[in-house]
Amino acid sequence: MQLFDRPNPYLAMFSVALKNSMAYRADFLMTLASRFVQAGLMVFIWTAIYHFTNTNSILGITLSTIYVYFFLVYAFRSVINMEVPSVVQQDILEGSIAATYTRPIRYPLQVFVNASAGDFISILVAMLPLLVIAFVLYGAPLSVPTIMLMLAELAIGYALVSLIGFMIGMLAVKITYVYGIIEATWSVMLLLGGGILPLSFFPSAVFNILMLTPFPIMLYMPAMTFLGTASVGEIMGSIAVSLAWLAVFFLASLVAWSRVRKSITSAGG
Amino acid sequence: MKSNSIVRSIAFFLLSEFYELKYFMIYRLQSAIWLAYAGFTSLYGLITLTVIYSVSSGITGWNYFQILALSATATIVLGVLYTVMNPWQMVESMRTGGMDTRLIRPYGVMTLLLSSYGEVTSVGSIVSGAVIFVYAMLHQSVTAVSFIAYMLMTAAGTVALTLFALMLTLLSYHLFKSANFINRVLGILGTAGSYPLSIFGSAMLMVFTVVLPIGIASYYPPEVLFGKISMVPYLGVMALIIAIALVGYKGTEALIRHYASGGG
Numbered sequence: 001m002q003l004f005d006r007p008n009p010y011l012a013m014f015s016v017a018l019k020n021s022m023a024y025r026a027d028f029l030m031t032l033a034s035r036f037v038q039a040g041l042m043v044f045i046w047t048a049i050y051h052f053t054n055t056n057s058i059l060g061i062t063l064s065t066i067y068v069y070f071f072l073v074y075a076f077r078s079v080i081n082m083e084v085p086s087v088v089q090q091d092i093l094e095g096s097i098a099a100t101y102t103r104p105i106r107y108p109l110q111v112f113v114n115a116s117a118g119d120f121i122s123i124l125v126a127m128l129p130l131l132v133i134a135f136v137l138y139g140a141p142l143s144v145p146t147i148m149l150m151l152a153e154l155a156i157g158y159a160l161v162s163l164i165g166f167m168i169g170m171l172a173v174k175i176t177y178v179y180g181i182i183e184a185t186w187s188v189m190l191l192l193g194g195g196i197l198p199l200s201f202f203p204s205a206v207f208n209i210l211m212l213t214p215f216p217i218m219l220y221m222p223a224m225t226f227l228g229t230a231s232v233g234e235i236m237g238s239i240a241v242s243l244a245w246l247a248v249f250f251l252a253s254l255v256a257w258s259r260v261r262k263s264i265t266s267a268g269g
Numbered sequence: 270m271k272s273n274s275i276v277r278s279i280a281f282f283l284l285s286e287f288y289e290l291k292y293f294m295i296y297r298l299q300s301a302i303w304l305a306y307a308g309f310t311s312l313y314g315l316i317t318l319t320v321i322y323s324v325s326s327g328i329t330g331w332n333y334f335q336i337l338a339l340s341a342t343a344t345i346v347l348g349v350l351y352t353v354m355n356p357w358q359m360v361e362s363m364r365t366g367g368m369d370t371r372l373i374r375p376y377g378v379m380t381l382l383l384s385s386y387g388e389v390t391s392v393g394s395i396v397s398g399a400v401i402f403v404y405a406m407l408h409q410s411v412t413a414v415s416f417i418a419y420m421l422m423t424a425a426g427t428v429a430l431t432l433f434a435l436m437l438t439l440l441s442y443h444l445f446k447s448a449n450f451i452n453r454v455l456g457i458l459g460t461a462g463s464y465p466l467s468i469f470g471s472a473m474l475m476v477f478t479v480v481l482p483i484g485i486a487s488y489y490p491p492e493v494l495f496g497k498i499s500m501v502p503y504l505g506v507m508a509l510i511i512a513i514a515l516v517g518y519k520g521t522e523a524l525i526r527h528y529a530s531g532g533g
Contacts, residue, residue, distance in 0.1 A: 027449045034453035041460050041469065045328075048468035053325040177296050180303035180390070187309060196317050201324050 017117030075130035083115035088169025163249035194220025214245035285384035307393025341402035343462035343487035348394030355388035360448035364531035419494035426486030432517030439524035
């Protein structure tokens with residue numbers, strides 16, 4: 001009975017955060033429209049490049065594949081947003097972080113729950129329609145294992161981005177303003193994650209190094225899994241590397257939080 | 270009297286920028302990161318174009334260094350725009366009532382708007398864009414006349430684009446009470462402006478010349494620089510730049526007259 005008397009605080013928090021995010025529905029629609037236009041621009045740019053090169057395939061990637069690739073990576077951008085550090089930054093600047101100590105909830109979990117509500121709406125409104133377009137452009141059914149692998153990669157990518165974001169957020173306790181670091185990190189993830197061009201276009205030495213970083217799983221690998229251009233071995237290798245990074249970032253986040261929580265000062269209200 | 274007013278406005282603008290810089294430098298680590306990030310955004314374009322030209326023949330009619338110069342021009346133009354006007358800051362200020370106190374100062378509305386919401390970090394983009402531009406130009410030979418014509422058109426185009434973006438920022442506030450619209454528009458302009466607009470087809474070329482006029486500042490000037498435009502079209506683009514600047518100026522004035530503070 002107690003279960004019904006006392007609702008889970010995290011679920012309640014998620015519900016409130018969801019309602020707050022819904023207040024910005026128009027913003028999510030604008031994000032969708034903007035990503036659609038940007039993916040369209042990339043289609044124009046790469047069509048021009050393929051035509052001038054007078055080829056239908058560059059390093060094994062055909063023009064039609066590249067169309068799908070860009071709609072996919074613009075869809076997956078919902079996964080690599082920097083919502084977590086923005087939430088921490090705001091809590092510190094507004095002083096609301098102090099109030100979290102009086103609540104029967106853990107602050108890190110509260111941050112993830114708050115951020116995930118916005119991400120949930122973003123995935124629904126700004127990601128799914130672009131995924132549908134990519135699917136239509138691809139023009140072939142996806143197998144269940146492919147879908148499962150892609151979802152697993154996206155989930156790992158999301159977890160990595162959230163942990164990186166949390167560690168950046170922890171920096172805000174020490175240096176107050178982290179907007180610059182947030183923007184810089186986002187740009188690095190976008191470039192090294194394959195958001196600007198397929199990573200296989202980089203020189204092979206650079207590509208091999210990039211595959212050992214936590215970035216390809218965020219955009220490039222899920223897109224390549226969808227397109228069927230990555231082998232099962234490559235996908236599993238990438239997942240293994242990313243899980244290792246996930247473990248490292250998880251431990252680093254625990255250490256960062258245990259050190260930082262003692263020195264939190266409220267900046268305002 | 271008129272010239273006195275202009276000098277006074279310029280002095281106020283420069284002083285505002287100076288204090289903005291001082292304020293920005295309070296958080297030194299943060300300032301360094303922001304400047305590095307701003308510089309990185311140019312490197313971003315450099316890496317992308319280098320990879321594109323290493324795996325393909327590139328884009329019709331533009332060699333690697335020419336397109337690098339075009340991309341750097343777009344970076345510099347948008348860097349200048351953001352240095353004098355950050356749309357997000359401006360809309361936030363309108364939403365919270367922060368703009369109200371600024372508008373009662375004894376200066377013209379345009380001076381107040383352009384001197385209050387600059388983003389100092391974008392100086393990093395201007396500098397890194399300029400470095401890439403110089404690097405590209407070291408590998409190209411152009412005439413002095415082309416270079417002067419390029420500089421004139423880039424400067425005029427940047428002013429017109431800034432005024433136009435100012436108008437769109439106010440429109441964004443009037444329509445959505447949010448800066449998301451103008452931020453998204455500028456994001457699209459940043460992508461489109463880094464490539465020759467001709468690759469987007471004639472309809473989109475028209476859109477990016479007249480409707481969202483990034484072309485007047487980042488595409489046509491490099492065309493002039495590399496001799497792809499003759500004198501008559503050059504004058505036509507300059508006339509268009511003046512028209513867009515006027516639309517931006519008058520539109521901003523009209524929209525600010527209907528400004529209603531969002532709070533306080």
